[in-house]
Amino acid sequence: MVQKTVLYNGIRVLTERVPGAYSATIGLWVECGSRHESFEQSGVSHFLEHMLFKGTVRRSAPSIAREIDSVGGALNAFTSSEFSCYYAKVAGRHLPLAVDLLSDILLNSIMDLDELEKERRVILQEIHMLEDSPEECIHEMFMRSFWQGHPLGKPIVGSVQTVQNLERRQLLDYLERHYGGRNLIVCVAGDVEHEDLVDQVAGLFSQHPACFHNRISNPPDPHFAIETNHKDIEQVHFCLGLPAPDQRQDQRFAGNLLNTMLGGSMSSRLFQTLREERGMAYSVYSYLTSHSDAGALVVYAGTSSGEVQHAINIVLRELSRFQHHEPDPDELRAAKELLKGRFMLSLESTDNRMTRLAKNEIYFGYVQSPDDIVRKLQKVTGADLLNLTKEYWNDDKLNLQLVGPISGEGFPSVDLTLG
Secondary structure (H helix, E strand, O other): OEEEEEOOOOOEEEEEEOOOOOEEEEEEEEOOOHHHOOHHHOOHHHHHHHHOOOOEOOOOHHHHHHHHHOOOOEEEEEEOOOOEEEEEEEEHHHHHHHHHHHHHHHHHEOOOHHHHHHHHHHHHHHHHHHHOOHHHHHHHHHHHHHOOOOHHHOOOOOOHHHHHHOOHHHHHHHHHHHOOHHHEEEEEEEOOOHHHHHHHHHHHOOOOOOOOOOOOOOOOOOOOEEEEEEOOOOOEEEEEEEEOOOOOOOHHHHHHHHHHHHOOOOOOHHHHHHHHHOOOOOOEEEEEEEOOOOEEEEEEEEEOOOOHHHHHHHHHHHHHHHHHOOOOHHHHHHHHHHHHHHHHHHOOOHHHHHHHHHHHHHHHOOOOOHHHHHHHHHHOOHHHHHHHHHHHOOHHHOEEEEEEOOOHHHOOOOOOOOO
């Protein structure tokens, strides 16, 4: 059963008690991410996420690590475009410790200058690591180009220049403006008692202000482009993408089914064609990236420079098939069973249940039941998929990014249209 309490300062506390669960996973979610940053301070959300683990008034950085290790727990965090999350997984009896630890990190971090400079070097190494990995950086290249000039196109980690320029006072100011009560969600799934958690959170955050300071930008416009980045490596890596429904639309169910059939599974069209039948790629897949007001369907593959044009044409052919023909009923039925199976299996994890609580609250303001999710997925028809592609896909919204041993003039035969 899912329970929700809103504290006087706007903090939302959500729990889902899972009968028989030994563990409890807690997440402190903050409704701000790279989208809410200025371009001059790109990467500040991610930098702050790192710094909050570097010591508090009560705990040093090593103490934080030792304390969670002493109970066999796990502690981590991540930053995305629209939110940040600090989370821990422990045995249910140790949940009060995890709550205390996470609240201490958010409320009492000291932002030591020496630690800040060390962490700055760590983040710069993270940026360089991504730049050295073409199969990673190609996705950032795509988002930067597809959402050109929009905050959603910024790299979450920031750039070398912005990270070098960020100062302690900017991190503290960002923390004060964006981490107020009305931006915070505390979610726990597993072995948890709702009222006990509410009492503890209310006590720990009793002096926390309710301030809310999110600057949400306007929805982005997809940008058409064919762009190459020459690197002296063995393969050409490419991302080809189109607009897709945002996270709040029911059309996302059709989008997920389309993605599953296109390249989201081992039985998908692109995996079977490019890898299994033709041996043109070791890694090939598609994925959906969905935000509160925008989305994209992206295909990735890595192949040889001699076969990349052929591979791109195969991708375009499969996209065109979706836009002009309903999928075979058996293929659609199989995709539904795959997604339903994955979803139901995910409910066995307290980590996934906690994340589902938070994202439902962020995007919808309520938690959708598993039965409701399955019902909406089951209702999708082949005509729904056809309507989705006709609404979202146009030749002038295709975006192709390539990195590898290739130059721009090497693509005279790629007709970037859906036909």
